[in-house]
Amino acid sequence: MTFDCIVVGAGPAGGTAAYHLAKRGHSVLVLEKESLPRYKPCGGGVSPVVAQWFDFDFSPAISMTVDKIRYTWKMGDPVEAEIKTAEPIWMVRRDIFDHFLVQQAQKQGAELRDNTEVKSINFENDAWQVNTSNESFSGRYLIAADGAKGPMAKLLGFKERKRRLAGALEAEVSTTGENERTAYFEFGMLKNGYIWNFPKADGYSIGVGTFRGSEPQDFKSLLAEYGTMFGVNVSASKQYGHPLCLWDGNQNLHTQNAVLAGEAACVVDPFTAEGIRPSIYSGLKASEAVSQAIAGDPNALANYTQVINEEWGADMKWAQRLAGAFYQFPKIGYNIGIKRPSATERMVQILCGELRYSDVAGRAIKRLSGGLLGMGG
Numbered sequence: 260m261t262f263d264c265i266v267v268g269a270g271p272a273g274g275t276a277a278y279h280l281a282k283r284g285h286s287v288l289v290l291e292k293e294s295l296p297r298y299k300p301c302g303g304g305v306s307p308v309v310a311q312w313f314d315f316d317f318s319p320a321i322s323m324t325v326d327k328i329r330y331t332w333k334m335g336d337p338v339e340a341e342i343k344t345a346e347p348i349w350m351v352r353r354d355i356f357d358h359f360l361v362q363q364a365q366k367q368g369a370e371l372r373d374n375t376e377v378k379s380i381n382f383e384n385d386a387w388q389v390n391t392s393n394e395s396f397s398g399r400y401l402i403a404a405d406g407a408k409g410p411m412a413k414l415l416g417f418k419e420r421k422r423r424l425a426g427a428l429e430a431e432v433s434t435t436g437e438n439e440r441t442a443y444f445e446f447g448m449l450k451n452g453y454i455w456n457f458p459k460a461d462g463y464s465i466g467v468g469t470f471r472g473s474e475p476q477d478f479k480s481l482l483a484e485y486g487t488m489f490g491v492n493v494s495a496s497k498q499y500g501h502p503l504c505l506w507d508g509n510q511n512l513h514t515q516n517a518v519l520a521g522e523a524a525c526v527v528d529p530f531t532a533e534g535i536r537p538s539i540y541s542g543l544k545a546s547e548a549v550s551q552a553i554a555g556d557p558n559a560l561a562n563y564t565q566v567i568n569e570e571w572g573a574d575m576k577w578a579q580r581l582a583g584a585f586y587q588f589p590k591i592g593y594n595i596g597i598k599r600p601s602a603t604e605r606m607v608q609i610l611c612g613e614l615r616y617s618d619v620a621g622r623a624i625k626r627l628s629g630g631l632l633g634m635g636g
Contacts, residue, residue: 304457347440400552401517448481530578
């Protein structure tokens, strides 16, 4: 059997693409190298705006919601802000969330082969032959959604991708009792990034990540020290290091009957490192493009590259500029940015798609530059 589309990777991008393609009546196969559900280190914050791209209830996949953010500078100087959106921000565990998405795709008719790693691919007779350790499959189109470390981009011949690799270390800490509905961000302890603590129903996801520059830092010690704020021993918990593929400018995301989606397409926000919402968005757009290509549109895949570059990438240029200004002088950013009551409201509006970086970044960068001039005065 030749499938209309083979999706490689069962993360948010792959699950989304599979769901929408199957819902349109296309034959879809999802290949995932791990056994589902599989653990994935991730803070797990998701904007509820993603619900508008689906027609089912996400409640079973949400661990808890948060309606407050607390910032600190070197574990002191706290700033608290309420999240004023119609629906609180979701906190999810990726093993549950990702598997839930794939299960919705299966309900629409998509097939899943987990514990199945892709070894090689080749294009022949107008279809992709995808060879795994177990068997081979044939698909007219391919969506490569296998993450920052996945091999598919290279196998498809994407050699000159513009991507910036950043690093993160995360720990899962179990807790007893009910956690507060608060997400925590620490800005002073780390250069070029931040530390976070996102609550779940049964614990915390505590992590540290850098989003510009490559100066080595002792992530483990920083996490352990930060954990003391919450009375938890991070050192006794499992820790997971992983790369982040940040957006680093416009790029080609399509080739012969194939597209890249999710972190394989480097859609992670270079300012906040938000990845789930943009991955879902890219999976949605990839499914639309492949469906149009199946219907005979010869420009559908090229249009996908254009849509991601214009709809997502254009705004990420502003996110990059803001990251450059903020992380270079984070103390000024904290004092004249984060301490402003409107700052969290604006950031949440961006996460929820109500605002774009282009709406606010220019003014924010000017304010940061003004703060820098003020230091010299």
